Structure formats: structure tokens, C-alpha cells
Amino acid sequence: MTDFPITLAFPPQGHFTQPHLAIPCLVAYLRQQGFEDVEQRDLSIEAYDHFLSKDYLSYAREKATARLPLDQSAGELSYKEARAFRAAAETAVSADVLIERIEDAKATLRGEACFDTDAYVPAVRALYHGLRLVSAAHFPSELTPHNFTMAYSNDRSADVQAAIRDGSQNPFLRYFRQEVLPGLVARKPRVLGLSIVYGSQLVPALTLARLVKEALPDCHITAGGGFLAYIGKKLMAAPGTADCLDSIIFHEGEGPLNALCTALRDGTDLGLIGSLTWFDRGGDVPLVVEPRPIENMAMHPLKLDDAPAPDFEGLPFDKYLSPELVLPYDINRGCYYGECTFCTLPTVIGPGYRTRQADTIAGDVVALKARYGAKHFNFITDCMPPGMIQDLPEALIAREAGVTWWSDARVEPRAYTKAGAQRLFESGCRKLLFGYETATPRLLKLMKKGQSLKGISEVSKNCADAGISVTWYAMVGFPSETVEEARASLEFLAQHEGIVREVSLQTFHIDEVSQVYKEPETFGVEMIEVEGADLALYHDYRSSVGMTQEEAAEMFGEMMAGFRRHLPIFAGDTIFYFMQKSHYFLHLASGTTPDEFAERCRVRADERRARGAQADLRLRSGFTVQELPFSYKDAVELLGHPLARAARPDFLTGRFVANAEEEAAARLAPLPRAERVLAYDAENHDFVELRPGGLEVVRALDRAGDFGSLLEQFDAKLPGGPERRARLTHFAAELHRAGLLAGATTQEPVPAGSAH
Amino acid sequence: MQDDEKNIQEDAKAQAGAQATGAAAKLDLDNLDLTVETVEERISPSETNVFDK
Numbered sequence: 147m148t149d150f151p152i153t154l155a156f157p158p159q160g161h162f163t164q165p166h167l168a169i170p171c172l173v174a175y176l177r178q179q180g181f182e183d184v185e186q187r188d189l190s191i192e193a194y195d196h197f198l199s200k201d202y203l204s205y206a207r208e209k210a211t212a213r214l215p216l217d218q219s220a221g222e223l224s225y226k227e228a229r230a231f232r233a234a235a236e237t238a239v240s241a242d243v244l245i246e247r248i249e250d251a252k253a254t255l256r257g258e259a260c261f262d263t264d265a266y267v268p269a270v271r272a273l274y275h276g277l278r279l280v281s282a283a284h285f286p287s288e289l290t291p292h293n294f295t296m297a298y299s300n301d302r303s304a305d306v307q308a309a310i311r312d313g314s315q316n317p318f319l320r321y322f323r324q325e326v327l328p329g330l331v332a333r334k335p336r337v338l339g340l341s342i343v344y345g346s347q348l349v350p351a352l353t354l355a356r357l358v359k360e361a362l363p364d365c366h367i368t369a370g371g372g373f374l375a376y377i378g379k380k381l382m383a384a385p386g387t388a389d390c391l392d393s394i395i396f397h398e399g400e401g402p403l404n405a406l407c408t409a410l411r412d413g414t415d416l417g418l419i420g421s422l423t424w425f426d427r428g429g430d431v432p433l434v435v436e437p438r439p440i441e442n443m444a445m446h447p448l449k450l451d452d453a454p455a456p457d458f459e460g461l462p463f464d465k466y467l468s469p470e471l472v473l474p475y476d477i478n479r480g481c482y483y484g485e486c487t488f489c490t491l492p493t494v495i496g497p498g499y500r501t502r503q504a505d506t507i508a509g510d511v512v513a514l515k516a517r518y519g520a521k522h523f524n525f526i527t528d529c530m531p532p533g534m535i536q537d538l539p540e541a542l543i544a545r546e547a548g549v550t551w552w553s554d555a556r557v558e559p560r561a562y563t564k565a566g567a568q569r570l571f572e573s574g575c576r577k578l579l580f581g582y583e584t585a586t587p588r589l590l591k592l593m594k595k596g597q598s599l600k601g602i603s604e605v606s607k608n609c610a611d612a613g614i615s616v617t618w619y620a621m622v623g624f625p626s627e628t629v630e631e632a633r634a635s636l637e638f639l640a641q642h643e644g645i646v647r648e649v650s651l652q653t654f655h656i657d658e659v660s661q662v663y664k665e666p667e668t669f670g671v672e673m674i675e676v677e678g679a680d681l682a683l684y685h686d687y688r689s690s691v692g693m694t695q696e697e698a699a700e701m702f703g704e705m706m707a708g709f710r711r712h713l714p715i716f717a718g719d720t721i722f723y724f725m726q727k728s729h730y731f732l733h734l735a736s737g738t739t740p741d742e743f744a745e746r747c748r749v750r751a752d753e754r755r756a757r758g759a760q761a762d763l764r765l766r767s768g769f770t771v772q773e774l775p776f777s778y779k780d781a782v783e784l785l786g787h788p789l790a791r792a793a794r795p796d797f798l799t800g801r802f803v804a805n806a807e808e809e810a811a812a813r814l815a816p817l818p819r820a821e822r823v824l825a826y827d828a829e830n831h832d833f834v835e836l837r838p839g840g841l842e843v844v845r846a847l848d849r850a851g852d853f854g855s856l857l858e859q860f861d862a863k864l865p866g867g868p869e870r871r872a873r874l875t876h877f878a879a880e881l882h883r884a885g886l887l888a889g890a891t892t893q894e895p896v897p898a899g900s901a902h
Numbered sequence: 903m904q905d906d907e908k909n910i911q912e913d914a915k916a917q918a919g920a921q922a923t924g925a926a927a928k929l930d931l932d933n934l935d936l937t938v939e940t941v942e943e944r945i946s947p948s949e950t951n952v953f954d955k
Binding site for chain 2: 836
């Protein structure tokens, strides 16, 4: 079947450290069913690689500079102007440095240097700041390593349709047109399949779909994935969707996609394909009105043990921003427990719980290792049942798989015993993420978690003792939770210092599939319906007891600050290891123990805090400054306020909290004008704010050569001399801690006139 | 000539009251604001890896 080209693509935005599993599963199944010409594209990593390049950042610098004047406010800086000011300030001071260093930063993350924290942290910062430059060029859109949002809302189809056509704010329009479309037009796929797992992918996916629909009218464009499992029905009924898509596949994709490709190849009826909703365009007589969607019956899910292992052939492994390949692999689908009242994740893959046998998993892992040279795996699962927790390590050990792995897990005290955890470690398990959620038994009961605090303590300790790094998922703002209860969650964590290494905290959301949405009175909440939100999935709510949504957002900040006190990985800039998928795991996989890694983080944070003002301190090379009309730091803090954060589109859905922007503008005080200097250095990639007077001293230090030479010029015998020298020493130590100065032995020579 | 003389006198006066010599000679350290502020990025819910499956 080489005459039936199929292209399956994972649209931006997904994480940039490893491939996503969805498309490789579909590719494997189609190839197994006899479709030979199946191409897979990870357009997310391709786009990141393209944007984070010297050429693109140069383009972004010009665009951002033209779009965002640094001083566009005559008087005070209002909340509404703060975001543009921040972007303009960062562009002005960092763009040149980023353009120069971005390729090195990518190379660092892809190579051995990724394991060197001194190289890793600045490289990750450079990537984050590079994406801020890309975002500034498309202001107010924001592309980060974990999200893509625009000024348009994902929960209104009119907004989505405007977003996919907005070339000034949607970076993907130009990218797809120039970098992706020509190849697709040359290939002429008969089917283009788009996997929309996250809300952040909706606008990019439909942007591409519309371009392809215009260029290749005969190509059937279908979409599926987790996010569409929630909103697909609404999307198919929304105006404009028929200009982008021909169909949507709901829930598990393998069977329906195979049936769709087969029907399109053979010219048979699409109405017989299970789990497909499609537009009947009227065949040879095109409809003059917008076609209506036809919803087919659901298809029965696959017997997972019969499904092939994912096929990653064709993915650009060299582009992922990790030093070693970590492959995702689905050991089961759905959730065997399936009771939690807040969780709807298992529903996106279809009804029921299906698993592969432990021996099948071990066999696939060994085969994938041989085929791709991958030694590390991310087992994708909502949780493993007790039997699998026991069987899988035995199967991996029996086959001498020689791999390391990490996965999500449920608190199962019967399985994660001391001996069980030890066996898991021996099979290569290096990190497990447990759903802790809260330390309040009343809330655990309301959530129907089916676990106790004793259980989570015991399981975590057993795993930690075995050498497995433990992460907890925690939640803040579950209906009726009080401030005191949230603080108790933090306190319980503090009691597990040295056992728990990371906490993944999320504020509570209500989606339309959840039990909370269906039975609001049980949870003491009242839903707020927003008019015109025809693609709405998540809902704001009023709570009759406990924290409001705003208080929960504030508590999120308080809890994150608490984690920074109690978790060494979170304490300083090593938090980047937590934020980049698999990066901390790769340290564990290379033989570093959780204790050793925590100690390394502690030493790094302590070393920075202890920095003083020794004589050989010099300006770091590539130091740049920009004078500003307002305080950058105050602007960043203003934008970090919970009210301001609520005014940005939501993470999971890309929607806006109703009236949040107006409320933030009304309640957040504007910033007064202030003479400030923003500094940036090319080695640390950190923003530091000075006063004009501080810049004078920095320039004098640069002229003097080093701090010792500058200090000598202040005579201690003069009246006021000792005080001046002390003041200067304090200033130099602060610059040293901020990373702008470094000892001569630890840096390159300072180029003349670098403090311009 | 008179201007030159005036400049020389002012320089001498400044030198006598200077706080420092060399590269730092013109620094009026007593009156400079030497505040250093670093910006700790808040980690927002959108930047953690929850649900990143």
C-alpha cells in the first residue's frame, strides 16, 4: 500500500525533552495493518528547534523591537502595560546575547555537558529567555517550554478562528507556511492525522489544518487525542471547524484511524467507522452550506496486549533537548482504580482498563532498546495495579533488560513494600510519582482517593529506602479546602524531607467530565456558566465553604515557597531539573542517588549564598545593560500576582477566567516612573536590576580590571574611607551572588569595554 | 585663559575632596544607590509538569 501516503503529526506545543507517545502508537498500528507509507512528524520539537535558532531569534529581535517600544507610557506603568514593558526590557538587554549563544545552549542540553549543573542551568535559562524573545515578537502570545497561549481564548470558537489567522500574534502561521507546508504539498498525503493532547496544541493544530485544507483539498484531515476527547464534540459543531478538519476520532485512536484510512483508500462509507465524527460534504455535489457533523457509534477498544510496541522510526531524535533518549511506552490504558472524583484523565483513552502483560512489556522494552539504542523509558500509565508492580520487575530482570525507567504510581501499600520497592529498583525503576494530593483525611475521602496518610508515608519511605526518587502530586483548592488544610499539606510534606524529592502542585480545576461538575452540591460548589464559551470544558465556580479560587491561587504561591524551603531540588536554580521532563531522572539513571543529587543542589545553593567579595572578582564576559524608565523587578512581581496570573489564559484549556483582566487592572496599583538599569550576562543568563549609581560603580570596576584594584583606589585613611570600602565590598558581594561578577579563575577574560 | 584657570582650580578642589583615585576618582560613593535586585521567577501552575503525559 505504498500508493496511499499518510502523515501523522504531533503539533506544537508539547514538551521538548522527549517524544510524545501518541503518534508512535498510531504509526505502529497502521504499519502493522499493512499501510507502508506512514510518515510521522513531531512538529512540536521541529518548531522549538526552528524558533530557538540564531536566524529565527534575529528575526524575532527585529520584530519585537518594532512592536514593543521600551517607553510607551507617559506617566505611570499600568498593569495592562506591564507585560509589554517586561518583554521590551528583556528584548533590549538580552536579544543580542541570546542570538549569539542559543545554539551552544541547545548543544549543552543535548550533550554530556547537560549533566554539569554549572553548564545546565545557564543553558536552560537561555532557552527560556529565547522563547521569551520569540513571544515578544508575537506579543501578547507566550510560548514557553510548557505552554502556548495567546490573547485569544480556547473556549470560544470565534477566538480560535481568529487566532489561526493572526499572523502577527501566531508564530506558527509563518512557521507552517514556510517550513512545513511545502513538504506536505510535495508529499500529498491522502490522510493527515493531528494529535491534539493538550489545550496548547489546539490553535497550532488548526492553524496547520486550515493551511493544508486550502493547499490540498483532497487530503482528509482528521484529529484526535486527549484534549479533543473532552471538547471534540463541541469543536465539530463550531463555526469554521469544517474549514480545517474533515473528522475527529474520539478516545483510543488505533482502530478508528486504521478503519478511516482503509475506507478512504477503498472508497467505502465513513459512516461505518466507529468512534469517528465526520463532516458529510455531499460527495460529488459539494454542499453550499457549512456541513453538519455526523457522529458514528463508538468502537470497542483494542486488546492492548495485541497492539504493537510504539514505532518511533522517523522521529528526529537528535533534536530533543536531552543528553540521552528517554522513550515513552504505554504499559496500560485507563485506570484500574478509576474512583477519584477530581480525575478524568482515564476517560480520554476510552472506556475500561486495559493492560499489556508484564512479559509483553519486558519483551517490547528489550526490542525498543535494541532498535533505538534507548536505555531509558518513561512508562506511561495512570497507575500500575498491585499485580503489575510485582510482575513487571520480575519480567524485566528475567529478560536482563538493563534499562532504567520512571512512571506515575498509586499508593498501594501491599505492593510497595520494602522488598517490592527493592525489586523495582533492581529492575531499573529510579523515580515514581505518587498521588498524595492532601494531608487532610476529610478531603481524601471527598476525593475518593482510597488511601491513607499512613499509606503514603509508608510507601514513600519504602521507595526512598530502596533508592527510588519519590515525587508527590499535590493539589490546592479542592472544593471546601481551607487555608489551614492547605498549610497542613505543606507541613506533612515537611515531615517527609529526605524522602520526597519533588512535588508537582496543581490548582484544582473543574472539567465537564468530572464528578464535581456533575454533582456540584456534593462538593459545595456552584458552577459559573460563561455566555458565548461554546468550546468550554473547564468552569469557574463559587465555593460555599473553604478557599475561593483566588485564595487557592495565592496559596499555590505560598506552597511553592514552602517547597523551596524543604526540597533541595527546588531551593535554588536547580528547580529547572524538576521543570524539564526526565532531566533529573537522567541523573538518577546515570548512577547518582537521590541523596547525592539533593546534596549537590544544597551545596550549589549554599555556595551562592556564601559568596563574598574577593579581590579577583571581575565582570563576567558578555555583560550587557539597558537603562529603563520603570522597575523591571516590580513589573515582574506585578505580573506574578495571582490576580495578574488569572488574567492570562489557563494552562490546561487556554481559556480566560471571566473578568480577570478587568479585575487585575482595577486592583493592581500602577508602577511609578523610576530610573533603573537592567543587567544581563551571557554566562549565567540572569536578569539583575541595578540603579544608575550601581552601574557607575560597575563601569569603574570594569575600568579598574578587578574588584581588588577598584577597592585600592579608595583610601581607608581618608575620612569616611572605611565606610566607603565596606559599602563597595557589600555591593561587590551582592553582584557576585547575583552572578554578575566571578573570580578571575572561573571565567574567561573580560573583553575591553564590555560594560557598554 | 581665565576659563582654563577656573577649570584647574575646580579640578584641584575636586581632587582634594575626592573619595578615590584612578578609575574610581569620579565616583561619589556616598551618594550612589547601590541596590542590587534579583528576580526570582515564580513558578506558575502552567510551568510545572503535571499532566505532561
